[in-house]
Amino acid sequence: MGQLKTDSPYFFRHSYGVWGPATAVGAAPPSGHRARLELVAKANALASLLPGSAVTHETAAVLLGMPLPPRGAFASPSAPAGAPAPAGSSVNAAASVKASAGSPHSVASGTLHFARSAAANTSRRKEVKVWRTNVPAEDLVRLEGLDPPVTSIRRTLLLLARTWSVPDLVCAVDWAVRIPRFTYEDRLEPYARLPELSAWLSSLGPVKGKRALAEAVSLARVGSDSPQETRLRLALAEAGLPEPVCNPTLLSAEGRPLPPPDLAFPEWRVAVEYQCAHHFGESRSKADIDKRALLEDAGWLLVEVHAGMAWPTWSPAVERIRRGLRSRGAPC
Numbered sequence: 001m002g003q004l005k006t007d008s009p010y011f012f013r014h015s016y017g018v019w020g021p022a023t024a025v026g027a028a029p030p031s032g033h034r035a036r037l038e039l040v041a042k043a044n045a046l047a048s049l050l051p052g053s054a055v056t057h058e059t060a061a062v063l064l065g066m067p068l069p070p071r072g073a074f075a076s077p078s079a080p081a082g083a084p085a086p087a088g089s090s091v092n093a094a095a096s097v098k099a100s101a102g103s104p105h106s107v108a109s110g111t112l113h114f115a116r117s118a119a120a121n122t123s124r125r126k127e128v129k130v131w132r133t134n135v136p137a138e139d140l141v142r143l144e145g146l147d148p149p150v151t152s153i154r155r156t157l158l159l160l161a162r163t164w165s166v167p168d169l170v171c172a173v174d175w176a177v178r179i180p181r182f183t184y185e186d187r188l189e190p191y192a193r194l195p196e197l198s199a200w201l202s203s204l205g206p207v208k209g210k211r212a213l214a215e216a217v218s219l220a221r222v223g224s225d226s227p228q229e230t231r232l233r234l235a236l237a238e239a240g241l242p243e244p245v246c247n248p249t250l251l252s253a254e255g256r257p258l259p260p261p262d263l264a265f266p267e268w269r270v271a272v273e274y275q276c277a278h279h280f281g282e283s284r285s286k287a288d289i290d291k292r293a294l295l296e297d298a299g300w301l302l303v304e305v306h307a308g309m310a311w312p313t314w315s316p317a318v319e320r321i322r323r324g325l326r327s328r329g330a331p332c
Contacts, residue, residue, distance in 0.1 A: 039063065040145050043112055046128055047148035050114055054140055055150045056131055057113035057159055063143055063150055067175050067227045069168040115151065115159075131159070153191050154200055161209030161216070167234055169216035171227040173197070177220060194220060223247040228310070229262050229274055235314035236263075241322060241332050244272065252298040259291045261302065268328035271295055272321055275306045301328060 039062065047053050054060075061068055115131045116122075122130040139155035151159065153176050161169055176192040197217050204210055219237075223246025224230045233244060244263035250271075252258055261271035275288070295302050303324040305317035325332050 036063075037145075039112075042127075044147045046112055046125070047114065049125075050116060050120075050123060050128070050130065050148075052120060053114040053116045053130070053148055054135055055113065055146070055148055056115040056133075056135070056156065057129070057151075059113045060150045060156045061160065061172070063146065064153055064156065065175075066153070066156065066172050069164060069171075114148070133159070154197060157197075157216075158201075158204075158207070158209050158213055161213040164212075166212055166216050166219070167231060169213060170219045170234060171230045173213075173216050173220035174222075174224040174230045175227070177222050178224060179222060190222075194222070221246050225262065226274070226276070228276060228307070231310070232272075232274055232305070232314060232317060233263060235318055236321065239318045239322070241318070241325065242267075242330060250295075250298070250300075252294075258294055258298055258300075261291075261295065261300075265325060265328075265330065268325055268330045269300045270321075270324050270328050270330070271300050271302045272324075273302060273304045274317075275304055 039059070043055055043059065043063075047055070055063060058068060111127060111129050113129045113131060114123075115133050115135050117134050118132045120130075120132065122132065135151055135155060139152040140149035141152050143150055150156075157169065157172060157176070160172070164172075173192075173194075177190050177194055177197075179190050180187050182188060194217060198214070201210055201214050201217065219234065221233065224233065225247060229246065233246065237243060242265060244265050246263060247260045248264045248266065250258040250260060250264065250266075262274050263272040264270070265272075273288070273291075292302050301324055303321050305320055309317040309320070322332055
């Protein structure tokens, strides 16, 4: 029977002795949507073996849409909260420009994380990591298609703060507090707000991860559109440069709105654009050329950096931005 299931297109093996129908997954296009369906199906199947469990840690992060650290960038679980990030996970790390470990496919094919009460049994299945922790009911949310609850964004951040570096946490907090653009998204409000996160952390007693997450919240800023923009901003701070504004609203001398740059130093009218791979397509290249012309016509200096300048450190990008600031009289 097991061999029949293995050879059948109608079954999907999630773990030893745990199978599920492959109809819904197989009908989905080979994309991130299909990978998410695989992750949801696997989580539902494995959760059925763990009554009272909730999806948590990296599995919850992916299902919530949270950005994960690059592969190999996780801190040691034994590292104290707030400890320096291990090699490969700092803002100047090579891992900053490597592929993310946070895709639904990579998570679905690996270990899924579940939280259970301290009194509950764990699991010996290699596909399951059980964290024995009591999650308050107010920190459990429901997602469409998923049978078990998922830890909320704030609780997920706190649990991940036990093992993630502070820069990786800042990327996740920046994502959570980002104000969405209604043109591209079906929501108007951010997932979280910095004052509310700070207040919630202050209300907690001594708990693992609290200090690291509090530091990340203090370093987070509203406006970052990607983890790499966040990492660049942190690298600039680490190098002692003035703090930029993230995706600000800019106006020309005539009061016309200008296209917002990724980062800006309004005092010196210096704008920064981080150009990742999708900026090099024909349509996007035209838009970037028009953007540069509009900013320069309004008296701004536009400094462009790209992903290659983040390897093996952010130093090339930082120095290019430093030169741009100095050319406008900034003391750096």
